[in-house]
Amino acid sequence: MSASGTAAAGQVEHMLRQVTPGRYDSYEALLHALADPAQGRVWMLLWQGAPGAPDAQFGNMEVDGVGYAPCVTSAQELAASGWNRAHEVVSGLDIARALFPERWGIWLNPHAPGGGVGIPWPDLRRIATGLDRMPAGPLTLSEPVIELPHFYGLLAQNAHRTPAVRSLRRAWVQPSLGAPYLAIGLDLYDTGAASVDAVRAMMRQTVTAVPDGLPVSTVAMSDEYDPVAMWLRARARPFYDREAHGPSRPVDGGYGYPPVPPR
Numbered sequence: 001m002s003a004s005g006t007a008a009a010g011q012v013e014h015m016l017r018q019v020t021p022g023r024y025d026s027y028e029a030l031l032h033a034l035a036d037p038a039q040g041r042v043w044m045l046l047w048q049g050a051p052g053a054p055d056a057q058f059g060n061m062e063v064d065g066v067g068y069a070p071c072v073t074s075a076q077e078l079a080a081s082g083w084n085r086a087h088e089v090v091s092g093l094d095i096a097r098a099l100f101p102e103r104w105g106i107w108l109n110p111h112a113p114g115g116g117v118g119i120p121w122p123d124l125r126r127i128a129t130g131l132d133r134m135p136a137g138p139l140t141l142s143e144p145v146i147e148l149p150h151f152y153g154l155l156a157q158n159a160h161r162t163p164a165v166r167s168l169r170r171a172w173v174q175p176s177l178g179a180p181y182l183a184i185g186l187d188l189y190d191t192g193a194a195s196v197d198a199v200r201a202m203m204r205q206t207v208t209a210v211p212d213g214l215p216v217s218t219v220a221m222s223d224e225y226d227p228v229a230m231w232l233r234a235r236a237r238p239f240y241d242r243e244a245h246g247p248s249r250p251v252d253g254g255y256g257y258p259p260v261p262p263r
Contacts, residue, residue, distance in 0.1 A: 010074075011033050011036070011039045011040070012030070012033045012034060012039070012040060012041065012042070012073045012074075012092075012108075013073045013074060013077070014033075015029050015030040015032075015033040016030055016073060016108055016109065016117060018030070019117050024136065024176040024177050025177060027117075027176075028131075028136055028176075028177055030117070030119075031119070031123055031126065031127060031131055032131060033092075034092030034093075034096070034119070034127055035092055035093055035096075035127045035131055036092070037091060037093055040091055040092035040093065041089055041090070041091055041092065042071040042072070042073060042089070042090060042091075042092060042095060042106065042108070043071055043072045043073070043074070043075070043077070043078050043087050043088070043089050044058055044069060044071045044087060044088045044089075044090055044095060044106075045058065045059045045069075045070050045071060045072070045081075045083050045085065045087055046058060046059070046085055046086040046087055046088060047059040047060070047085065048085075049086065050086050051086060051087070051088035051089075052088070056086075056088070058070075060104070061107060061110065063107070063118055066105060066118070066120050066121070067103065067104045067105065067121075068104065068105045068106055068107040068118050068119075068120075069095075069099060069104055069105070069106050069107070070106075070107045070110045071095075071106050071107065071108060071109075072087075072108070072109050072111075073108055073109055077109055077111075077112070080111065080112075081109075081110075081111040082111070092127060093127060093128065095124070096124035096125070096127035096128040097128040099121065099124055100121045100122075100124040100125040100128055100225065101225070102121075103121045104121055104124075105118055105119050105120040105121045105123070105124055106118070106119050106124065107119070120137075121225075122137055122225070122227050123137060125225055134226075135173060135175035135178060135181075135228075136175045136176045136177040136178060137175070137176060137227060138176055139173055139174065139175055139176070139227055139228065139231075140173075140174040141171050141172070141173055141174075141227075141228065141231045141235075142171070142172050142174075143170075143171070143172065143236070144170055144171065144172040144182055145172065146172075146182070146214070148182075148209075148210070148211075150209050151206065151209040151210050152170075152239055154206050154209050155168065155184070155202075155206045155209075155240070156168070156239065156240040158202045158205055158206050159202065159240050159242075160240070160242070161202075162198050162199060162202045163189070163198075164188050164189055164190065164194075164195035164196075164198050164199055165186065165187070165188060165189075165199060165202070165240075165242065166187045166188060166189050166241075166242055166243065167187040167221075167238040167240060167241040167242060167243070168184060168185065168186065168187070168238060168239055168240040168241075169184070169185035169187070169221070169232040169236040169237070169238050169239065170182065170183065170184055170185065170232075170236065170239060171183045171185070171228060171231060171232055171236055173217075173228055179215060180215075181214075181215035181216065181217050182210075182214060182215065182216045182217070183216075183217050183218070183219050183228050183232075184203075184216065184217070184218050184219070185218075185219050185220075185221045185228070185229060185232040185233075185236065186199060186218055186219070186220055186221060187221040187222070187238075188220070188221075188222070191220070191222065203218060219232070221233060
């Protein structure tokens with residue numbers, strides 16, 4: 001194995017060893033190691049085919065109803081695993097981009113004592129699109145309890161004047177790391193440049209009514225991979241609905257993440 005490959009394996013494996021239940025800071029550091037284009041590498045286990053072949057298929061496993069492709073973090077771990085089929089060395093960034101659209105995660109070193117660590121597909125999406133652009137999961141989502149009648153009223157008025165807006169939903173989001181925030185789900189008739197610009201102007205005009213120190217973010221309801229948008233579609237009734245639709249029917253589910261144990 002090359003020197004660069006040794007360094008890559010060392011960085012990811014070092015971070016992997018730091019991960020323990022409830023240590024979301026260590027888990028986040030592992031994600032950053034995997035996202036590093038110069039260092040983050042994994043050895044994907046191929047159930048059939050050869051690397052790069054049209055018929056190549058990753059292995060698969062399911063944990064708590066979430067699908068994962070098993071992999072290892074170095075040539076040494078590959079030997080320790082006893083895997084006797086083909087494998088493919090890929091960057092964490094590339095495997096994240098390949099797997100998250102299919103709602104598959106990766107499971108690091110499942111042969112190791114303790115069973116290794118799983119990276120569910122929402123976190124692969126964060127790696128693929130930028131870890132700093134999305135909140136650290138798993139997320140705790142609920143209806144907002146902070147009373148903001150002036151903000152919600154003004155937002156509904158401005159939405160009514162913005163033809164691109166179909167409806168608005170809201171959620172209180174508590175990331176695993178970082179401050180909680182109010183999320184506004186934007187359901188638009190179209191996502192063309194003119195509509196997006198109009199909605200951005202609507203939010204800039206309205207956010208001035210938010211009390212100082214309260215973070216507010218928006219999420220596109222059309223994003224089928226965003227955990228906040230998934231929760232809003234399933235559980236949140238619109239507080240503004242141009243077409244006066246009723247509430248969505250609640251469903252159970254972790255929105256891509258395994259169930260979160262009580263803290």
